Amino acid sequence: MSTSEKKPTILETIYAQRAKDVEVAKSTPGTTPEDLSTLLQMNLAPPLIQVVPRLKRNPSTSSSSSSPSLMAEIKRASPSKGPIAMTTNVAQQALTYALSGASVISVLTEPTWFKGSLFDMRLVRQAIDALPDRPAVLRKEFILDEYQIMEARLWGADTVLLIVAMLSQERLETLYHYSLSLGMEPLVEVNNADEMRRALGLGSKMIGVNNRNLHNFEVDMGTTSRLVEMVKERDLVLCALSGIKGPEDVRVYKEEGVKAVLVGEALMRAEDTGKFIRELLDWPEIKTQGEGEKNRERTWVKVTGVRSESEAISLTETGTDILSFVFDPQEKTYVKPEEAAPISSKIRAARLSPSASAAVSPYLRSTPWFTAQLGTLTATYARPLLVGVFNKQPLAYIQHTVAISQLDLVQLNGDEPSGWTAHIPVPVIRQFTVAKNESPSQEITRPGVHSFCLLDVQGGREAVGELQRVVEKGEVPGWRMPVILRASGIEEEALVDIIRSLDPWAVDLDLEIGVLDVVKRVKGL
Numbered sequence: 444m445s446t447s448e449k450k451p452t453i454l455e456t457i458y459a460q461r462a463k464d465v466e467v468a469k470s471t472p473g474t475t476p477e478d479l480s481t482l483l484q485m486n487l488a489p490p491l492i493q494v495v496p497r498l499k500r501n502p503s504t505s506s507s508s509s510s511p512s513l514m515a516e517i518k519r520a521s522p523s524k525g526p527i528a529m530t531t532n533v534a535q536q537a538l539t540y541a542l543s544g545a546s547v548i549s550v551l552t553e554p555t556w557f558k559g560s561l562f563d564m565r566l567v568r569q570a571i572d573a574l575p576d577r578p579a580v581l582r583k584e585f586i587l588d589e590y591q592i593m594e595a596r597l598w599g600a601d602t603v604l605l606i607v608a609m610l611s612q613e614r615l616e617t618l619y620h621y622s623l624s625l626g627m628e629p630l631v632e633v634n635n636a637d638e639m640r641r642a643l644g645l646g647s648k649m650i651g652v653n654n655r656n657l658h659n660f661e662v663d664m665g666t667t668s669r670l671v672e673m674v675k676e677r678d679l680v681l682c683a684l685s686g687i688k689g690p691e692d693v694r695v696y697k698e699e700g701v702k703a704v705l706v707g708e709a710l711m712r713a714e715d716t717g718k719f720i721r722e723l724l725d726w727p728e729i730k731t732q733g734e735g736e737k738n739r740e741r742t743w744v745k746v747t748g749v750r751s752e753s754e755a756i757s758l759t760e761t762g763t764d765i766l767s768f769v770f771d772p773q774e775k776t777y778v779k780p781e782e783a784a785p786i787s788s789k790i791r792a793a794r795l796s797p798s799a800s801a802a803v804s805p806y807l808r809s810t811p812w813f814t815a816q817l818g819t820l821t822a823t824y825a826r827p828l829l830v831g832v833f834n835k836q837p838l839a840y841i842q843h844t845v846a847i848s849q850l851d852l853v854q855l856n857g858d859e860p861s862g863w864t865a866h867i868p869v870p871v872i873r874q875f876t877v878a879k880n881e882s883p884s885q886e887i888t889r890p891g892v893h894s895f896c897l898l899d900v901q902g903g904r905e906a907v908g909e910l911q912r913v914v915e916k917g918e919v920p921g922w923r924m925p926v927i928l929r930a931s932g933i934e935e936e937a938l939v940d941i942i943r944s945l946d947p948w949a950v951d952l953d954l955e956i957g958v959l960d961v962v963k964r965v966k967g968l
Protein backbone atom coordinates (compact mmCIF):
# COMPACT_ATOMS: atom_id res chain seq x y z
CA MET A 444 0.00 0.00 0.00
CA SER A 445 1.13 3.54 -0.63
CA THR A 446 2.11 5.44 2.47
CA SER A 447 1.59 8.94 1.21
CA GLU A 448 1.05 11.89 3.51
CA LYS A 449 -2.42 12.47 2.07
CA LYS A 450 -5.58 11.44 3.86
CA PRO A 451 -5.89 7.69 3.26
CA THR A 452 -8.51 6.53 0.77
CA ILE A 453 -11.37 4.29 1.87
CA LEU A 454 -9.57 1.26 0.49
CA GLU A 455 -6.41 2.16 2.41
CA THR A 456 -8.39 2.62 5.62
CA ILE A 457 -10.09 -0.76 5.26
CA TYR A 458 -6.80 -2.41 4.35
CA ALA A 459 -5.11 -1.07 7.48
CA GLN A 460 -7.96 -2.29 9.68
CA ARG A 461 -8.03 -5.72 8.04
CA ALA A 462 -4.29 -6.09 8.48
CA LYS A 463 -4.79 -5.52 12.22
CA ASP A 464 -7.76 -7.91 12.34
CA VAL A 465 -5.70 -10.63 10.72
CA GLU A 466 -2.92 -10.18 13.29
CA VAL A 467 -5.46 -10.56 16.12
CA ALA A 468 -6.93 -13.73 14.60
CA LYS A 469 -3.48 -15.17 14.01
CA SER A 470 -2.45 -14.67 17.61
CA THR A 471 -5.69 -16.04 19.06
CA PRO A 472 -5.19 -19.51 20.57
CA GLY A 473 -7.02 -22.04 18.42
CA THR A 474 -6.88 -20.01 15.22
CA THR A 475 -3.16 -19.56 14.74
CA PRO A 476 -1.78 -20.13 11.24
CA GLU A 477 -0.40 -23.45 12.52
CA ASP A 478 -3.88 -24.46 13.70
CA LEU A 479 -5.44 -23.61 10.37
CA SER A 480 -2.83 -25.43 8.40
CA THR A 481 -3.28 -28.50 10.62
CA LEU A 482 -7.03 -28.39 9.97
CA LEU A 483 -6.41 -28.21 6.23
CA GLN A 484 -3.96 -31.08 6.41
CA MET A 485 -6.54 -33.14 8.27
CA ASN A 486 -8.82 -32.49 5.31
CA LEU A 487 -11.43 -30.85 7.53
CA ALA A 488 -12.38 -28.25 4.95
CA PRO A 489 -15.68 -29.10 3.23
CA PRO A 490 -15.62 -30.35 -0.36
CA LEU A 491 -15.07 -27.80 -3.11
CA ILE A 492 -16.67 -27.15 -6.44
CA GLN A 493 -14.84 -25.53 -9.34
CA VAL A 494 -16.12 -22.02 -9.78
CA VAL A 495 -15.25 -21.40 -13.44
CA PRO A 496 -17.26 -24.30 -14.93
CA ARG A 497 -20.10 -23.50 -12.54
CA LEU A 498 -20.07 -19.89 -13.67
CA LYS A 499 -20.54 -21.01 -17.26
CA ARG A 500 -23.92 -22.58 -16.44
CA ASN A 501 -27.10 -20.63 -15.79
CA PRO A 502 -30.82 -21.14 -16.48
CA SER A 503 -30.45 -19.66 -19.97
CA THR A 504 -27.33 -21.48 -21.16
CA SER A 505 -29.25 -24.19 -22.96
CA SER A 506 -31.07 -21.64 -25.14
CA SER A 507 -29.58 -20.06 -28.25
CA SER A 508 -29.43 -16.53 -26.86
CA SER A 509 -27.87 -17.23 -23.54
CA SER A 510 -27.69 -14.41 -21.00
CA PRO A 511 -24.94 -13.71 -18.49
CA SER A 512 -24.59 -15.74 -15.30
CA LEU A 513 -25.24 -14.25 -11.91
CA MET A 514 -22.94 -13.80 -8.96
CA ALA A 515 -25.45 -12.83 -6.28
CA GLU A 516 -24.11 -11.03 -3.26
CA ILE A 517 -25.03 -11.05 0.41
CA LYS A 518 -24.33 -7.49 1.53
CA ARG A 519 -25.86 -6.13 4.75
CA ALA A 520 -24.20 -2.75 4.64
CA SER A 521 -21.43 -0.93 2.81
CA PRO A 522 -19.09 2.00 3.47
CA SER A 523 -20.76 4.12 0.79
CA LYS A 524 -24.40 3.25 1.48
CA GLY A 525 -24.40 2.47 5.19
CA PRO A 526 -27.09 -0.04 6.20
CA ILE A 527 -28.65 -1.83 3.21
CA ALA A 528 -30.52 -4.83 4.61
CA MET A 529 -29.77 -5.29 8.28
CA THR A 530 -32.55 -7.77 9.06
CA THR A 531 -32.20 -10.08 6.08
CA ASN A 532 -31.46 -13.67 7.05
CA VAL A 533 -28.40 -14.64 5.06
CA ALA A 534 -29.16 -18.37 4.85
CA GLN A 535 -32.64 -17.73 3.51
CA GLN A 536 -31.35 -15.10 1.13
CA ALA A 537 -28.68 -17.51 -0.15
CA LEU A 538 -31.22 -20.27 -0.74
CA THR A 539 -33.42 -17.86 -2.65
CA TYR A 540 -30.45 -16.84 -4.80
CA ALA A 541 -29.58 -20.47 -5.45
CA LEU A 542 -33.13 -21.47 -6.40
CA SER A 543 -33.38 -18.43 -8.63
CA GLY A 544 -30.43 -19.66 -10.67
CA ALA A 545 -27.35 -17.88 -9.27
CA SER A 546 -24.05 -19.56 -10.22
CA VAL A 547 -22.05 -17.95 -7.43
CA ILE A 548 -23.07 -16.56 -4.07
CA SER A 549 -20.75 -13.83 -2.92
CA VAL A 550 -20.64 -13.23 0.82
CA LEU A 551 -19.06 -10.17 2.37
CA THR A 552 -17.16 -11.27 5.45
CA GLU A 553 -15.78 -7.88 6.48
CA PRO A 554 -17.29 -6.88 9.85
CA THR A 555 -16.69 -3.16 10.33
CA TRP A 556 -18.04 -1.53 7.18
CA PHE A 557 -19.98 -4.36 5.58
CA LYS A 558 -21.31 -6.02 8.76
CA GLY A 559 -20.41 -9.46 7.47
CA SER A 560 -18.62 -12.46 9.01
CA LEU A 561 -17.21 -15.88 8.30
CA PHE A 562 -20.21 -17.24 10.18
CA ASP A 563 -22.45 -15.65 7.52
CA MET A 564 -20.45 -17.44 4.88
CA ARG A 565 -20.68 -20.77 6.68
CA LEU A 566 -24.45 -20.38 6.98
CA VAL A 567 -24.71 -19.62 3.29
CA ARG A 568 -22.76 -22.77 2.50
CA GLN A 569 -24.94 -24.86 4.83
CA ALA A 570 -28.13 -23.48 3.35
CA ILE A 571 -27.22 -24.53 -0.17
CA ASP A 572 -25.00 -27.52 0.53
CA ALA A 573 -27.45 -30.29 -0.36
CA LEU A 574 -28.70 -28.70 -3.57
CA PRO A 575 -27.85 -30.57 -6.71
CA ASP A 576 -25.45 -28.39 -8.67
CA ARG A 577 -25.24 -25.82 -5.90
CA PRO A 578 -23.75 -22.39 -6.62
CA ALA A 579 -20.13 -21.71 -5.71
CA VAL A 580 -19.42 -19.64 -2.60
CA LEU A 581 -17.17 -16.58 -2.94
CA ARG A 582 -15.48 -15.01 0.06
CA LYS A 583 -15.81 -11.29 -0.63
CA GLU A 584 -13.04 -9.83 1.42
CA PHE A 585 -10.01 -7.58 1.48
CA ILE A 586 -7.47 -10.34 1.23
CA LEU A 587 -3.89 -9.44 1.99
CA ASP A 588 -2.61 -12.56 3.73
CA GLU A 589 -2.57 -16.32 2.97
CA TYR A 590 -4.19 -16.74 6.37
CA GLN A 591 -7.48 -15.31 5.04
CA ILE A 592 -7.43 -17.80 2.18
CA MET A 593 -7.00 -20.68 4.64
CA GLU A 594 -9.92 -19.30 6.64
CA ALA A 595 -12.02 -19.04 3.48
CA ARG A 596 -11.38 -22.64 2.54
CA LEU A 597 -12.08 -23.94 6.05
CA TRP A 598 -15.31 -21.97 6.37
CA GLY A 599 -16.70 -23.32 3.12
CA ALA A 600 -15.69 -20.95 0.32
CA ASP A 601 -15.05 -22.27 -3.18
CA THR A 602 -13.25 -19.13 -4.25
CA VAL A 603 -11.89 -15.83 -2.93
CA LEU A 604 -11.61 -12.26 -4.14
CA LEU A 605 -8.22 -10.71 -4.86
CA ILE A 606 -8.26 -6.95 -5.35
CA VAL A 607 -5.40 -5.89 -7.62
CA ALA A 608 -5.64 -2.25 -6.49
CA MET A 609 -4.56 -3.07 -2.93
CA LEU A 610 -1.77 -5.56 -3.62
CA SER A 611 1.76 -5.32 -4.92
CA GLN A 612 2.33 -7.54 -7.96
CA GLU A 613 4.44 -9.85 -5.82
CA ARG A 614 1.76 -10.18 -3.12
CA LEU A 615 -0.89 -10.65 -5.79
CA GLU A 616 1.05 -13.46 -7.41
CA THR A 617 1.75 -15.17 -4.11
CA LEU A 618 -1.88 -15.01 -3.00
CA TYR A 619 -3.15 -16.08 -6.42
CA HIS A 620 -0.96 -19.17 -6.43
CA TYR A 621 -1.66 -19.93 -2.81
CA SER A 622 -5.39 -19.93 -3.54
CA LEU A 623 -4.83 -22.24 -6.52
CA SER A 624 -2.83 -24.55 -4.27
CA LEU A 625 -5.95 -24.94 -2.11
CA GLY A 626 -8.01 -25.74 -5.21
CA MET A 627 -9.65 -22.34 -5.57
CA GLU A 628 -9.44 -20.21 -8.74
CA PRO A 629 -9.75 -16.66 -7.37
CA LEU A 630 -11.86 -13.84 -8.74
CA VAL A 631 -9.29 -11.19 -9.61
CA GLU A 632 -10.72 -7.69 -9.41
CA VAL A 633 -9.51 -4.80 -11.57
CA ASN A 634 -10.62 -1.23 -12.12
CA ASN A 635 -8.52 0.02 -15.05
CA ALA A 636 -6.38 -1.09 -17.98
CA ASP A 637 -3.21 -1.19 -15.95
CA GLU A 638 -4.72 -3.48 -13.35
CA MET A 639 -6.22 -5.59 -16.13
CA ARG A 640 -2.75 -6.14 -17.57
CA ARG A 641 -1.56 -7.28 -14.15
CA ALA A 642 -4.48 -9.71 -13.83
CA LEU A 643 -3.85 -11.10 -17.31
CA GLY A 644 -0.20 -11.52 -16.42
CA LEU A 645 -1.23 -13.91 -13.65
CA GLY A 646 -3.07 -16.14 -16.10
CA SER A 647 -6.31 -15.51 -14.25
CA LYS A 648 -9.32 -17.49 -15.50
CA MET A 649 -11.91 -15.25 -13.84
CA ILE A 650 -11.55 -11.50 -13.88
CA GLY A 651 -14.03 -9.04 -12.43
CA VAL A 652 -14.09 -5.43 -13.51
CA ASN A 653 -15.26 -3.29 -10.65
CA ASN A 654 -17.26 -0.33 -11.90
CA ARG A 655 -16.75 1.18 -8.48
CA ASN A 656 -13.38 2.71 -7.75
CA LEU A 657 -12.55 1.49 -4.26
CA HIS A 658 -10.43 4.53 -3.46
CA ASN A 659 -13.23 7.06 -3.86
CA PHE A 660 -16.32 4.85 -4.35
CA GLU A 661 -17.29 6.54 -7.59
CA VAL A 662 -19.24 4.26 -9.91
CA ASP A 663 -18.73 4.39 -13.67
CA MET A 664 -20.69 1.72 -15.53
CA GLY A 665 -18.49 2.21 -18.59
CA THR A 666 -15.46 0.81 -16.75
CA THR A 667 -16.28 -2.77 -17.71
CA SER A 668 -17.19 -1.82 -21.28
CA ARG A 669 -13.84 -0.08 -21.82
CA LEU A 670 -11.87 -3.14 -20.75
CA VAL A 671 -13.79 -5.80 -22.67
CA GLU A 672 -11.50 -5.56 -25.71
CA MET A 673 -8.46 -6.53 -23.64
CA VAL A 674 -9.83 -9.99 -22.91
CA LYS A 675 -11.40 -10.84 -26.30
CA GLU A 676 -10.26 -14.24 -27.61
CA ARG A 677 -8.96 -15.23 -24.19
CA ASP A 678 -10.06 -18.27 -22.31
CA LEU A 679 -11.41 -16.55 -19.23
CA VAL A 680 -14.70 -15.44 -17.74
CA LEU A 681 -15.14 -11.68 -17.58
CA CYS A 682 -17.52 -10.39 -14.92
CA ALA A 683 -18.97 -6.93 -14.43
CA LEU A 684 -19.14 -5.88 -10.79
CA SER A 685 -21.02 -3.10 -9.00
CA GLY A 686 -23.68 -0.57 -9.73
CA ILE A 687 -25.93 -2.98 -11.65
CA LYS A 688 -29.53 -1.96 -11.03
CA GLY A 689 -31.70 -3.15 -13.89
CA PRO A 690 -32.05 -5.11 -17.15
CA GLU A 691 -30.69 -2.18 -19.20
CA ASP A 692 -27.33 -2.45 -17.47
CA VAL A 693 -27.11 -6.18 -18.11
CA ARG A 694 -28.26 -5.90 -21.73
CA VAL A 695 -25.34 -3.62 -22.58
CA TYR A 696 -22.84 -6.00 -21.01
CA LYS A 697 -24.41 -9.01 -22.68
CA GLU A 698 -23.99 -7.40 -26.09
CA GLU A 699 -20.37 -6.66 -25.30
CA GLY A 700 -19.75 -10.30 -24.45
CA VAL A 701 -19.56 -10.06 -20.66
CA LYS A 702 -20.32 -13.52 -19.29
CA ALA A 703 -21.29 -12.76 -15.70
CA VAL A 704 -22.51 -9.93 -13.51
CA LEU A 705 -22.10 -9.47 -9.78
CA VAL A 706 -24.99 -7.74 -8.06
CA GLY A 707 -25.28 -6.80 -4.41
CA GLU A 708 -27.37 -3.87 -3.31
CA ALA A 709 -30.11 -4.16 -5.93
CA LEU A 710 -30.67 -7.82 -4.99
CA MET A 711 -30.66 -7.14 -1.27
CA ARG A 712 -33.32 -4.47 -1.79
CA ALA A 713 -35.49 -6.38 -4.29
CA GLU A 714 -38.98 -7.17 -3.08
CA ASP A 715 -39.47 -10.33 -5.12
CA THR A 716 -35.91 -11.58 -5.50
CA GLY A 717 -36.70 -14.41 -7.92
CA LYS A 718 -38.71 -12.22 -10.24
CA PHE A 719 -36.13 -9.45 -10.07
CA ILE A 720 -33.39 -11.89 -11.06
CA ARG A 721 -35.38 -13.28 -13.98
CA GLU A 722 -36.07 -9.83 -15.34
CA LEU A 723 -32.56 -8.55 -14.65
CA LEU A 724 -30.94 -11.32 -16.65
CA ASP A 725 -33.74 -12.08 -19.08
CA TRP A 726 -33.80 -15.69 -17.93
CA PRO A 727 -36.66 -18.13 -18.55
CA GLU A 728 -38.95 -18.95 -15.67
CA ILE A 729 -37.72 -21.84 -13.55
CA LYS A 730 -40.56 -24.33 -13.28
CA THR A 731 -41.33 -25.93 -9.97
CA GLN A 732 -43.16 -29.19 -9.47
CA GLY A 733 -45.78 -27.55 -7.31
CA GLU A 734 -46.91 -25.43 -10.20
CA GLY A 735 -48.02 -28.40 -12.25
CA GLU A 736 -50.55 -29.26 -9.54
CA LYS A 737 -53.58 -29.37 -11.82
CA ASN A 738 -52.21 -31.91 -14.24
CA ARG A 739 -49.95 -33.71 -11.82
CA GLU A 740 -49.16 -37.35 -12.41
CA ARG A 741 -51.16 -39.89 -10.52
CA THR A 742 -50.16 -40.93 -7.07
CA TRP A 743 -47.59 -43.67 -7.08
CA VAL A 744 -48.35 -46.93 -5.36
CA LYS A 745 -45.83 -48.92 -3.40
CA VAL A 746 -46.73 -52.41 -2.25
CA THR A 747 -44.80 -54.01 0.58
CA GLY A 748 -44.33 -57.70 1.27
CA VAL A 749 -43.77 -59.23 -2.16
CA ARG A 750 -42.67 -62.87 -1.90
CA SER A 751 -43.31 -64.50 -5.24
CA GLU A 752 -42.85 -63.92 -8.93
CA SER A 753 -46.57 -64.19 -9.61
CA GLU A 754 -47.39 -61.56 -7.00
CA ALA A 755 -44.77 -59.26 -8.47
CA ILE A 756 -46.11 -59.67 -11.98
CA SER A 757 -49.77 -59.15 -11.17
CA LEU A 758 -48.92 -56.09 -9.10
CA THR A 759 -46.88 -54.69 -11.97
CA GLU A 760 -49.67 -55.32 -14.44
CA THR A 761 -52.11 -53.54 -12.17
CA GLY A 762 -49.92 -50.45 -12.19
CA THR A 763 -47.90 -50.75 -9.01
CA ASP A 764 -44.89 -48.46 -9.21
CA ILE A 765 -42.74 -49.75 -6.37
CA LEU A 766 -42.39 -53.32 -5.14
CA SER A 767 -40.92 -53.90 -1.68
CA PHE A 768 -39.27 -56.97 -0.24
CA VAL A 769 -39.13 -57.24 3.52
CA PHE A 770 -35.75 -58.42 4.80
CA ASP A 771 -36.68 -58.25 8.46
CA PRO A 772 -36.99 -61.82 9.87
CA GLN A 773 -39.45 -60.56 12.50
CA GLU A 774 -42.03 -59.84 9.83
CA LYS A 775 -44.38 -62.44 8.41
CA THR A 776 -43.65 -61.36 4.84
CA TYR A 777 -39.90 -61.87 5.35
CA VAL A 778 -37.93 -63.07 2.33
CA LYS A 779 -34.30 -64.08 2.11
CA PRO A 780 -32.04 -62.17 -0.31
CA GLU A 781 -31.65 -65.37 -2.38
CA GLU A 782 -35.42 -65.64 -2.70
CA ALA A 783 -35.85 -62.02 -3.74
CA ALA A 784 -33.07 -62.24 -6.34
CA PRO A 785 -34.94 -64.21 -9.06
CA ILE A 786 -38.09 -62.09 -8.62
CA SER A 787 -35.99 -59.01 -8.98
CA SER A 788 -34.27 -60.18 -12.14
CA LYS A 789 -37.61 -61.18 -13.66
CA ILE A 790 -38.99 -57.67 -13.09
CA ARG A 791 -35.81 -56.06 -14.37
CA ALA A 792 -35.75 -58.22 -17.50
CA ALA A 793 -39.44 -57.89 -18.30
CA ARG A 794 -39.16 -54.11 -18.72
CA LEU A 795 -42.90 -54.10 -18.24
CA SER A 796 -43.98 -50.61 -18.84
CA PRO A 797 -45.60 -49.29 -15.69
CA SER A 798 -48.67 -47.15 -16.03
CA ALA A 799 -47.13 -44.30 -14.17
CA SER A 800 -44.25 -42.40 -15.56
CA ALA A 801 -43.26 -39.74 -13.19
CA ALA A 802 -43.50 -36.03 -13.39
CA VAL A 803 -39.92 -35.06 -14.00
CA SER A 804 -39.02 -31.51 -13.28
CA PRO A 805 -37.51 -29.80 -16.32
CA TYR A 806 -35.24 -27.92 -13.96
CA LEU A 807 -33.60 -30.62 -11.94
CA ARG A 808 -30.44 -28.61 -11.65
CA SER A 809 -32.06 -25.89 -9.66
CA THR A 810 -34.41 -27.89 -7.50
CA PRO A 811 -33.99 -28.52 -3.82
CA TRP A 812 -32.77 -31.82 -2.54
CA PHE A 813 -35.88 -33.99 -2.27
CA THR A 814 -37.52 -32.89 -5.48
CA ALA A 815 -34.30 -33.49 -7.33
CA GLN A 816 -33.91 -36.94 -5.79
CA LEU A 817 -37.30 -37.81 -7.18
CA GLY A 818 -36.50 -36.41 -10.59
CA THR A 819 -33.26 -38.35 -10.83
CA LEU A 820 -34.91 -41.56 -9.78
CA THR A 821 -37.99 -41.38 -11.94
CA ALA A 822 -36.08 -40.33 -15.00
CA THR A 823 -34.21 -43.63 -14.91
CA TYR A 824 -36.83 -46.36 -14.88
CA ALA A 825 -39.37 -47.97 -17.16
CA ARG A 826 -40.49 -50.68 -14.74
CA PRO A 827 -41.46 -50.85 -11.08
CA LEU A 828 -38.71 -49.93 -8.67
CA LEU A 829 -37.45 -52.61 -6.31
CA VAL A 830 -37.08 -51.74 -2.66
CA GLY A 831 -35.57 -53.71 0.21
CA VAL A 832 -37.06 -52.99 3.62
CA PHE A 833 -34.78 -53.34 6.67
CA ASN A 834 -35.27 -52.92 10.36
CA LYS A 835 -32.08 -52.85 12.44
CA GLN A 836 -30.19 -55.39 10.32
CA PRO A 837 -26.42 -54.83 10.21
CA LEU A 838 -25.04 -52.47 7.59
CA ALA A 839 -22.99 -55.23 5.96
CA TYR A 840 -26.12 -57.35 5.56
CA ILE A 841 -27.91 -54.45 3.88
CA GLN A 842 -25.02 -53.90 1.49
CA HIS A 843 -24.88 -57.60 0.70
CA THR A 844 -28.62 -57.75 0.05
CA VAL A 845 -28.56 -54.74 -2.27
CA ALA A 846 -26.08 -56.62 -4.43
CA ILE A 847 -27.67 -60.08 -4.25
CA SER A 848 -31.26 -58.95 -4.74
CA GLN A 849 -30.42 -56.15 -7.17
CA LEU A 850 -32.34 -53.46 -5.31
CA ASP A 851 -33.02 -49.95 -6.62
CA LEU A 852 -33.67 -48.50 -3.18
CA VAL A 853 -33.25 -49.35 0.48
CA GLN A 854 -35.84 -48.53 3.12
CA LEU A 855 -34.71 -48.17 6.73
CA ASN A 856 -37.41 -48.64 9.35
CA GLY A 857 -35.32 -48.84 12.49
CA ASP A 858 -33.18 -46.27 14.26
CA GLU A 859 -30.20 -46.90 12.02
CA PRO A 860 -27.64 -44.07 12.16
CA SER A 861 -28.26 -41.50 9.45
CA GLY A 862 -24.59 -41.79 8.49
CA TRP A 863 -25.34 -45.20 7.00
CA THR A 864 -26.94 -43.62 3.98
CA ALA A 865 -23.47 -42.68 2.76
CA HIS A 866 -22.46 -46.35 2.81
CA ILE A 867 -25.49 -47.74 1.06
CA PRO A 868 -24.99 -47.70 -2.71
CA VAL A 869 -28.61 -46.89 -3.63
CA PRO A 870 -30.94 -44.06 -2.53
CA VAL A 871 -32.43 -44.52 0.91
CA ILE A 872 -36.05 -44.19 1.98
CA ARG A 873 -36.27 -43.44 5.66
CA GLN A 874 -39.39 -44.37 7.58
CA PHE A 875 -40.68 -41.99 10.23
CA THR A 876 -43.45 -43.04 12.52
CA VAL A 877 -45.86 -40.44 13.71
CA ALA A 878 -48.23 -41.28 16.51
CA LYS A 879 -51.16 -39.28 17.80
CA ASN A 880 -50.26 -36.20 19.86
CA GLU A 881 -46.63 -36.54 18.99
CA SER A 882 -44.78 -33.96 17.01
CA PRO A 883 -43.07 -35.42 13.98
CA SER A 884 -39.30 -35.29 13.80
CA GLN A 885 -37.73 -32.30 12.13
CA GLU A 886 -35.24 -34.75 10.61
CA ILE A 887 -37.92 -35.67 8.07
CA THR A 888 -37.10 -32.62 6.00
CA ARG A 889 -33.34 -32.50 6.52
CA PRO A 890 -31.77 -32.36 3.06
CA GLY A 891 -28.67 -34.29 2.10
CA VAL A 892 -29.15 -37.48 4.15
CA HIS A 893 -32.02 -39.76 3.13
CA SER A 894 -33.39 -39.36 -0.37
CA PHE A 895 -37.04 -40.02 0.42
CA CYS A 896 -39.18 -40.15 3.49
CA LEU A 897 -41.92 -42.58 4.24
CA LEU A 898 -44.34 -41.41 6.84
CA ASP A 899 -46.04 -44.09 8.85
CA VAL A 900 -49.10 -42.51 10.29
CA GLN A 901 -50.43 -44.45 13.21
CA GLY A 902 -52.48 -41.71 14.74
CA GLY A 903 -55.17 -41.53 12.08
CA ARG A 904 -56.36 -38.35 10.43
CA GLU A 905 -55.18 -36.02 13.17
CA ALA A 906 -51.61 -37.19 12.85
CA VAL A 907 -51.89 -36.78 9.09
CA GLY A 908 -52.75 -33.13 9.57
CA GLU A 909 -49.84 -32.69 11.97
CA LEU A 910 -47.54 -34.26 9.43
CA GLN A 911 -48.77 -32.10 6.68
CA ARG A 912 -47.74 -29.06 8.71
CA VAL A 913 -44.23 -30.39 9.34
CA VAL A 914 -43.65 -31.27 5.74
CA GLU A 915 -44.93 -27.92 4.61
CA LYS A 916 -42.68 -26.16 7.12
CA GLY A 917 -39.67 -27.95 5.73
CA GLU A 918 -40.62 -27.14 2.19
CA VAL A 919 -39.07 -24.31 0.36
CA PRO A 920 -41.87 -22.09 -0.94
CA GLY A 921 -42.78 -23.13 -4.43
CA TRP A 922 -41.39 -26.66 -4.04
CA ARG A 923 -43.18 -29.75 -2.95
CA MET A 924 -41.48 -32.46 -1.01
CA PRO A 925 -42.10 -35.94 -2.37
CA VAL A 926 -43.51 -37.99 0.48
CA ILE A 927 -44.49 -41.65 0.66
CA LEU A 928 -47.43 -42.10 2.96
CA ARG A 929 -47.81 -45.45 4.65
CA ALA A 930 -51.48 -46.06 4.50
CA SER A 931 -51.82 -49.58 5.75
CA GLY A 932 -54.80 -50.20 7.93
CA ILE A 933 -56.52 -47.09 6.65
CA GLU A 934 -59.78 -48.06 4.97
CA GLU A 935 -60.13 -47.33 1.29
CA GLU A 936 -62.44 -44.31 1.48
CA ALA A 937 -60.29 -42.61 4.14
CA LEU A 938 -57.24 -43.34 2.00
CA VAL A 939 -58.79 -41.69 -1.03
CA ASP A 940 -59.64 -38.75 1.17
CA ILE A 941 -56.07 -38.44 2.43
CA ILE A 942 -54.63 -38.68 -1.07
CA ARG A 943 -56.92 -35.88 -2.21
CA SER A 944 -56.06 -33.57 0.67
CA LEU A 945 -52.35 -34.38 1.17
CA ASP A 946 -51.44 -35.27 -2.39
CA PRO A 947 -48.43 -37.40 -1.45
CA TRP A 948 -46.02 -38.54 -4.11
CA ALA A 949 -46.77 -42.19 -3.22
CA VAL A 950 -48.76 -44.38 -0.87
CA ASP A 951 -47.45 -47.57 0.69
CA LEU A 952 -49.80 -50.53 1.02
CA ASP A 953 -49.27 -53.98 2.50
CA LEU A 954 -49.65 -56.96 0.25
CA GLU A 955 -52.86 -58.47 1.49
CA ILE A 956 -56.12 -59.67 0.09
CA GLY A 957 -57.82 -56.99 -1.96
CA VAL A 958 -54.67 -54.95 -2.51
CA LEU A 959 -54.99 -55.13 -6.28
CA ASP A 960 -58.36 -53.41 -6.08
CA VAL A 961 -56.92 -50.66 -3.93
CA VAL A 962 -54.04 -50.22 -6.37
CA LYS A 963 -56.52 -49.87 -9.23
CA ARG A 964 -58.62 -47.41 -7.29
CA VAL A 965 -55.63 -45.21 -6.39
CA LYS A 966 -54.19 -45.30 -9.90
CA GLY A 967 -57.58 -44.32 -11.25
CA LEU A 968 -57.89 -41.21 -9.10
Ligand SMILES: O=P(O)(O)OC[C@@H](O)[C@@H](O)c1c[nH]c2ccccc12
Pocket residue numbers: 516518583584585606632653684685686687705706707708709
Ligand atom coordinates in the same frame (compact mmCIF):
# COMPACT_ATOMS: atom_id res chain seq x y z
O1 LIG B 1 -23.90 -3.56 -4.43
P1 LIG B 1 -23.42 -3.45 -5.84
O2 LIG B 1 -23.39 -2.06 -6.36
O3 LIG B 1 -24.22 -4.40 -6.74
O4 LIG B 1 -21.89 -3.98 -5.85
C1 LIG B 1 -21.55 -5.26 -5.47
C2 LIG B 1 -20.06 -5.55 -5.48
O5 LIG B 1 -19.56 -5.27 -6.70
C3 LIG B 1 -19.31 -4.88 -4.36
O6 LIG B 1 -19.84 -5.33 -3.17
C4 LIG B 1 -17.83 -5.12 -4.41
C5 LIG B 1 -17.04 -5.30 -5.51
N1 LIG B 1 -15.73 -5.44 -5.15
C6 LIG B 1 -15.65 -5.35 -3.83
C7 LIG B 1 -14.55 -5.46 -2.98
C8 LIG B 1 -14.77 -5.39 -1.65
C9 LIG B 1 -16.03 -5.17 -1.13
C10 LIG B 1 -17.12 -5.07 -1.94
C11 LIG B 1 -16.95 -5.16 -3.30
